[in-house]
Amino acid sequence: MVGEIARRSEDFSEWYNELVRRAELADYAPVRGCMVIRPYGYALWEQIQRGLDQRFKETGHRNAYFPLFIPYSFIEKEAEHVRGFSPQLAVVTHGGGEELEEPLVVRPTSEAIIGHLYSKWIKSYRDLPVLINQWCNVVRWEMRPRLFLRTTEFLWQEGHTAHATFEEAEEEARKILDIYAEFAEEEAAIPVIKGRKSESEKFPGALVSYSIEGMMGDRRALQMGTSHNLGQNFARAFNIQYLDRNNQLQYCWTTSWGVSTRFIGAVIMVHGDDQGLILPPRLAPIQAIIVPIYKGDEDGEKSQVLEAVAKVKALLSGSIRVEVDDREGYTPGWKFNEWELRGVPLRIELGPKDVAQEQAVLARRDLPGKEGKRAVPQAALREEAERLLEEIQRSLYKRALEFREAHTHEPKDYEEFKAAVEDGFALAPWCGEAECERAIQEETKATNRCIPLEQEPLSPKARCIRCGRPAKERAVFARAY
RNA sequence: CGGAGGGUAGCGCAGCUCGGUAGCGCGCAGCGUUCGGGACGCUGAGGUCGCGGGUUCGAAUCCCGCCCCUCCGACCA
Incomplete structure (x- = not known):
């Protein structure tokens, strides 16, 4: 345990990997991409769970548990959902020594299985809203795993709600986003940008996705939580219908939202230094x-x-x-x-x-x-x-905020934009076209993190930072995890 | 899956070019002295050298195949 760890300023990745293991937060498992969360890391996760769970319950949500296995056909019911997730599914083909009639998917997320149950449970407008959360593990076969940030199996909470109207679903998705942001800032001392995801970055099957984005110590962006208004897409796919006051059959409007053990990665990367971790007092297992x-x-x-x-x-x-x-x-x-x-x-x-x-x-x-x-x-x-402890909490937040602000730029032209994303975040007007987003990524490695919810209206003459076509809003571009 | 680097004791590494049966530091165990910013001495435990095959009297070392890990890309909470 004696010896210098890698210097954060010199090799951030190495520093991170060493720190996670030296601080006994987690260790590699024998299976590629899987991690063991050790007691100290798990205690930190429990702190995160406690804070979020309390907030969910205060806003009327209840916990439940849905199964790990999902019939393969369920995943296929929502077209974009299957397209988005099929490359990273773990599929069980055998059980009890025999080949299964239908393969089972190890859940990558639970919209499908929960949608199926909601269609059975929801009959009337009197049944709405349904506000359920579950704490569980999910599996996504990722190409390039990293401890906490991207592991094959990870722990998270996933909220799934059903509502009578678009407005209610939208309000729910935004309410949860606010909870996530408040939690990140107040408990984890990490300033975050609340925003909407672009069409190409949104959740497969969602109408609109929101996220909180944080800046890590190496100035890269990390999505620390997401909240989706799923519209009626999943309700139609899973037949989640109710009778309204006028005895008319209607499809529900659903949402889903999640924060994962990735959040621990953010705490490490935002606050840590050359000596090791610095845990915000409100989340620290030992204060x-x-x-x-x-x-x-x-x-x-x-x-x-x-x-x-x-x-x-x-x-x-x-x-x-x-x-x-x-x-x-x-x-x-x-x-x-x-x-x-x-x-x-x-x-x-x-x-x-x-x-x-x-x-x-x-x-x-x-x-x-x-x-x-x-x-x-x-x-x-x-x-x-x-x-x-309170002062440390405040000072960590202040330090992180000042760091983010020092590395957030509003470039005037594409040359400045390229320099900006080398340094951190670039807040820039853009045209909203996926092809432009793709070009930016190819040319600068930066992706569209989100369209901040809080932003000054653009002048009608505003032009996209890259293509020069009319722009109607600003987006944050950055290299991301 | 493309590019780069690795796999030798729990961790970090040397040994490989030039084949002769494995070593260093830290850690670990015991005893003693220590203790206000990573103490020290003595004794000791611990390794099928990633896996499989080949060459050879003999392979950590040479040859072939495979697996795994890390980093950079494509994917992503």
Whole structure:
């Protein structure tokens, strides 16, 4: 565990890969593209789950569970859906030692199976809306896997709702997008851009897809959550119909939305530094780590320190997720580095000097070295620790926002545009044509991340940054994960 | 699937050109001394050299085939 990790500024990919494993978030599995999420990484996922789940429930959603296997024919019912997903399906052809009558797809997402059930459950306008979420795993046979960012199997939540009108479905899709954005910014301290996906980037089968897009530490974009208004496409494919007040048979309007373990990748890539992870306090499984410092126990030093440590832990544990690192055989300096690698936002050092003065030393993870260290009287420790955690949370967000803004450009012409996407995000007017998007990608490697929902109206004379045809809105272009 | 680099102890690597039966650092175990920014000493455990075949008296090393991993592209939450 000793040794430098790759420098973030020099080799971001290598830094990321090493960090995920060194911090014991995850490890490679024996099957290509699959990952093992280790207890520390899973604890982080549980924090994410907790925050999102609470928000879903507050807005009237309930959890359920649908099966892993989907009859192959279900996937084929929605034309764009099958076209979008068939290249990356895992298909089960044998079971119980015999070839199956119909192959089963391991769900890449659950619109199909849930649509099937919704068609059975929904009969009347009185049954609507249906607001269901599930936490589960899905499988997509990706070409180029990366820990957390793109794994063959991943964990996520997928919400699936059915409504009586387009407006209600649209409102739902937007409400969830707002929840995702609020969660990313408030809990993960990651500023995100809320936007609509272009036609070529939208979810297969959706009427309109929304996403939150974040800028990672290497200035590339990452889609951190999506919310789709599926229109009546899936309702027609799966026959999800209800009788309205006038006894007329109507197709439902459905939505789906998801956030995956990829979100953990974003937390790593946005906040981490050369020392390792920096976890935002609200998501950190361990918010404060107490490191006892003592020599031998001839003069009772060790027992005095440990006694004070126990007292401090008890003092804090009511309001803070705090743990003690009382492992023998590791020096304090080693532990400092270890917990920095693991991204614990606050470290509490407690040694003989502190026992004598009834104080403890607080060290902030986001400020390296002496700058982030301060001695605090034990009587004020709880209040001060709580305050510092909030300050770290805010300061991480501010840092990430300033970074994004420093690397977001509004190019005047295509030459500037090319330079802009080399540096980060380019916010530029465009014509809305898929062919132009494709050309931009070929020429610059940048893709259309989204059309930001919040943007100034364009002047009628505005022209597409690449082709010069009339533009009606701005899009964010960037190299993306 | 195209381009590049790799696979030797848990991790990082050397050894391969020039064949002679495997080594270094870290980590791990035990004991002792240490402990306010990655301590040190001694002792020790740990390897079918990615897999299969071939050449040879003898292969980590040479030849053939395959598999896997990482990075850059096409795909993607």
